[in-house]
Amino acid sequence: MTMNLFNQFLSPTFLGLPLIAIALMAPCLLYPSPAPWWQSNRWTTLQNWFIGSFIKQILSPINTKGHSWALLLATLMVFLITLNTLGLLPYTFTPTTQLSLNMAFAVPLWLATVIMGFRNSPTHALGHLLPEGTPTPLVPTLIIIESISLLIRPLALGVRLTANLTAGHLLIQLVSSAAFSLLLSQTTAASLAVGLLLLLTILEIAVAMIQAYVFVLLLSLYLQENV
Amino acid sequence: MPAGSAFGNWWSLMRPYYTKAYQEMWVGIGIMTVLYYKVSYGAASLNKVCSKRLTELSLFISVRDLFINTPKWFGYPIFFYSEPKLSLIN
Numbered sequence: 001m002t003m004n005l006f007n008q009f010l011s012p013t014f015l016g017l018p019l020i021a022i023a024l025m026a027p028c029l030l031y032p033s034p035a036p037w038w039q040s041n042r043w044t045t046l047q048n049w050f051i052g053s054f055i056k057q058i059l060s061p062i063n064t065k066g067h068s069w070a071l072l073l074a075t076l077m078v079f080l081i082t083l084n085t086l087g088l089l090p091y092t093f094t095p096t097t098q099l100s101l102n103m104a105f106a107v108p109l110w111l112a113t114v115i116m117g118f119r120n121s122p123t124h125a126l127g128h129l130l131p132e133g134t135p136t137p138l139v140p141t142l143i144i145i146e147s148i149s150l151l152i153r154p155l156a157l158g159v160r161l162t163a164n165l166t167a168g169h170l171l172i173q174l175v176s177s178a179a180f181s182l183l184l185s186q187t188t189a190a191s192l193a194v195g196l197l198l199l200l201t202i203l204e205i206a207v208a209m210i211q212a213y214v215f216v217l218l219l220s221l222y223l224q225e226n227v
Numbered sequence: 228m229p230a231g232s233a234f235g236n237w238w239s240l241m242r243p244y245y246t247k248a249y250q251e252m253w254v255g256i257g258i259m260t261v262l263y264y265k266v267s268y269g270a271a272s273l274n275k276v277c278s279k280r281l282t283e284l285s286l287f288i289s290v291r292d293l294f295i296n297t298p299k300w301f302g303y304p305i306f307f308y309s310e311p312k313l314s315l316i317n
Binding site for chain 1: 244248249251252254255256258259263
């Protein structure tokens with residue numbers, strides 16, 4: 001009888017119906033819709049302020065052509081932050097621990113930036129494969145290396161988010177299991193474990209928000225290169 | 228009908244994005260859809276074109292997923308991938 005630590009990451013189903021669909025709808029249900037009147041309530045104003053500041057900050061290095069991605073980047077950011085932080089509640093399922101979901105975000109978005117780059121200015125896009133000032137003998141090697149680094153980007157994007165969240169949830173489960181099992185026999189050790197758990201939870205809240213931000217920031221950087 | 232007009236309202240706002248701004252996205256979405264299909268259901272057709280090892284891996288993944296999502300009251304087959312949850316915490 002061994003405890004399988006990875007059971008918490010299994011995609012939940014009920015009578016064959018995937019519950020991940022409901023989990024993915026949760027962010028849409030939590031935020032207020034824009035109101036038709038001139039002055040919104042405090043929540044909507046706060047939401048608008050946050051999205052406005054975020055978009056201003058993330059789109060400032062990108063030229064006007066890339067500003068059509070504002071809606072996508074803002075939505076993605078709010079979506080990922082909400083999924084990540086909701087997943088920190090006990091007994092909730094975090095969809096962003098699934099590699100399939102994160103790759104489904106990373107691959108189309110990265111590929112869209114690459115295709116955009118080749119469509120708008122192919123010479124400029126190909127020029128990214130060779131850094132300026134490269135010595136001539138190193139040119140073929142560096143082109144291969146830069147091509148590999150380009151192709152590895154979507155994998156890194158998806159796996160970074162998955163691994164960070166999975167590792168965090170796993171650590172929380174391990175430490176909480178240790179604290180629970182030591183509670184009666186070794187109370188001091190259990191209280192230390194509870195203290196560690198508190199710090200870990202604070203760290204995981206930060207990681208949840210930072211990883212969502214990093215995902216969107218890297219996408220904006222890839223967009224900046226290709227626009 | 229409210230559902231129809233809701234979709235119509237949404238599409239009238241989002242149409243320029245899906246048809247003009249995010250055209251390149253559809254390529255990636257198509258590729259990922261095909262890849263997911265191949266990994267989940269493509270074992271039989273993969274057998275014709277790919278190596279035996281890749282076919283076995285795809286079959287393993289698709290069969291494993293089938294048994295992972297089996298409800299508990301169905302009973303566990305002998306080769307169930309993950310053990311049942313026996314901890315009080317989980």
